[in-house]
Amino acid sequence: MSTELRDEPEAVEVTPELEADAERAQARQGFLVALPALGYLILFFAVPLLIVFVYSFATRSSTGRTLLQDWNLDSYRRLWDPLVGEIALRSVVLAVLTTVICLLLSYPLAYYMATRPPKTRNLMMVLVLIPFWSNFLVRTYAWRVLLGSDGPISQLSQALGGEPIRILFTNTAVLIGLVYGFLPLMVIPVYAALERMDWSLVEAARDLYAPGWAAFRKVTFPLSMPGVIAGSVLVFIPTLGAYVTPALLGGARTTLLGDYIVSQFLAARNQPFGSALSVAVMVVMLIAVVIYFRRGGRTL
């Protein structure tokens, strides 16, 4: 091959080596483009996670300092304490309940939205997203007023001659707050799945004499599964570790995982145990999500 510069690239016979070279160059380029995001994730996500992991094997000194020596599994052994199991179970039940309620409320809404003309769809999408325009904490404080004994619900009850009703500081209040907070996270993926669905498949089912319900069960719902799974994961994960809503609306009357982990760091100054709890939650969550996606039968 000549080494002098040319304006026009010379036609080169494509050999497997050249192809491999080009692929490598492309991969290098792709890597460089992804580098800022990768660096950010490594620095602010992977490294802190690694620190949490390392700390979970450390020892708490009697003054509450984390001693990075005498590495041990004591913190993990404590995970089998009945108290931890009880708290974890309660958190899982709450998260499952929130996810199911969100799904039951979101699916019909998403279905309705997806079957509207495009203009209406977009408008409704904006309406669903409006709550995100204000801070979650502020909105949760608003619920305190709404559910309090002097709130509109209580006033309505009194106007109708009933007793004042206080929903604030109950499990119901926590559930209301969580469903309210995470509902859009379920609506959006379900809507996205339904919106891009090929509706002619439903028509085909109807043409083959499938009744409406059967067509939904055999065609629409399976096709919307990726959205349902994505939405469920998006709702379930943050609910499992919810901290603000149970504290503000539930009055922290029952200990949940988020509250328990925070108290290990801020009250007990027991970073090893707090870290072990966090690692355990992450591992369980990861396994659950992997199984869930596998059972969903497709990747997103």
Next chain:
Amino acid sequence: MLKKAILMVSVLAVILSACGGDDGEASSAADCEVGATDGDLNFYNWSEYIDPELITAFEDEYGVSVIESFYESNEAMLSQIQGGVSYDLIVPSDYMVNIMISEELLVELNKDAIPNFANMDSDFTSQPYDDGANYSAAYQYGTTGLGVNTALVGEDFEASWALVFDPALTSEYPGGVSLLNDPRETMGAALMYLGYSLNDADADHLAEAVALIQDAKDNIAAFDSDQYDESLTAGEVAVAHGYSGNMIVSIGEADNPDDYVYVLPEEGATLWIDNMAIPTNAASVCTAHTFIDFLLDAENGATLTNWNYYGSPNAASQEFLDQEVIDFYADTASANTEVIEDQGDYEINYTDALAEAKS
């Protein structure tokens, strides 16, 4: 595979060395002149705890800037200091002073550079967490007690923890009661009601305290460390467990302040003292000494107290205090109070006890 393992180990080593940061430097009293400054003051304090005008006055008088940062808990502050973040002045509470002294995180104060130290009430220089006040100078003090809505509870009640723990009483209160969501304070309150010390470290006694809270739980509306004062003055709860300063402010701002009263239970209550202290990695140690001296001045100390409504440890400030604050803390000296002491390895049990009590 081996390469990967080596990489892993070296990454871990870097992380560990970054986290260690223990230089075991012996702390000796700083060499500072009265009124000397050696740079701007990086002040790490609780939020809403100092009159901004005091900051401005200090800046004008000494020609340095005060950079304020805020924390919400002793533990959050401790982790910052342990993480190596440099502050010149911090305000740890009693038990935290003790922890920080034993962790060698505090500079020994040079009293010669703080002539106003003489203004301090002697009660605040002989506390067990720093006997002789060698590392800390009291900033403000307060108590943890009960705010009572007398319109709901009645005028005729006994100042006792029974107001929150006795179901025979609390079931009669509309809205119930609220307790702090703080393991030491809340388990401590239960221990005191049972006749034990706030610092009791006996597992059987703690189990009794857990059972006490569980039995009372039907009428405990919330475990709340943030909005208890607002819940009280909004009529959401009838009795609230909380800190004196927040109570006095919220009661003062309520529509009908006469309906509320803050009491210290006869079985005993928490006395807490926040203290100014200088971390070993401070950059402007002399400015910090000068600032401590500035705040211990009689009039400046009174300005501080009249602004944040906590108790003043400054004996010379008393004549400049608002009558309202004096009245509010009049009972504190004679009340049965105790300071929370760190219980070392036993400390983690209070957290689990509260988690269990709430189950």
